[in-house]
Amino acid sequence: MKSFFEVHIWPQRGRLYRLGYLWVRDRSLAEDMLQNVFEKSFVREDELRSHPNLMGWLVSSLKNEVLTHFRQTKKLDSLDGLEELKVEESISEDTKDSIQQVMNLVKGLPLRQQEIFHLREVEGLSYEEITEHLDISLDQVKVNLHRARKSIRERMLNQKLTK
């Protein structure tokens, strides 16, 4: 018989990993953080069995790992203005060129815009699914996605002009 972890949490590893990878831009670090999230999920398994939004908890837990990392590396002093935090991690060398281009385009965008853009474009989630993942309103999803795409379009145009 499969465990709760095997059925409900382990299948989300890819999606969580990619989200962590987007934020810290380092494969190994993203995997370490994911491992920490899994360990936490083991400890709180009883609570998670009846959690109304398991994926939301997992994303939130992963985000906490990332923020702890940012605090340790002095990139963040407090939790104030968290969603407006501009993630500008350098991209590790083993990242594919095509992915590096995407990361460069979203680089410097507020964390909230990055994650919404990622969940829509990379994971192919609907607006409703994104609201569930991030535990935010539909309007926030639409506004942030619009801003993210607008910024990315401008960057692409600027890149074209500078070529």
Next chain:
Amino acid sequence: MNQRIDELLEKYWEAESSLAEEQELKTLLLSAEGYADEKALFLGLSDFSNEEPSLQMPTKIIPIKSRNWMNWAASAAILIGSVWGWRVYEQKQAEQEAYMEVMQAFALIQTNLSKGQEQMTIMNDMKYLNTTNQLFGNPTNK
């Protein structure tokens, strides 16, 4: 086809497109000429979606539950063992002391017996004297 792509792209950038329209846009771009930047963007996003972690499924580590009663039981066992050990030790000591006292008493008896035997030697010598005169002398011989 390009007109449809432009239309979908406009909706896409305004964040007004549905998932189905975004999928249609990506499919149309695959066979369209030009749109290099958009193609590069969607290719990167597609590559990103294929990224997977190289993790082994972790096995659950069952946390050792707090077992206070075991600590108490272990402490009680040690205490009882210590008391029992101490009692046995005391009993052995008492036996040893009693033995020593008995031995000392025997030694005392032995000593006194030896003294008595020495005193008896004189008496023993008397057995070689056969007559009263030998014992006390003969006054006529004087």
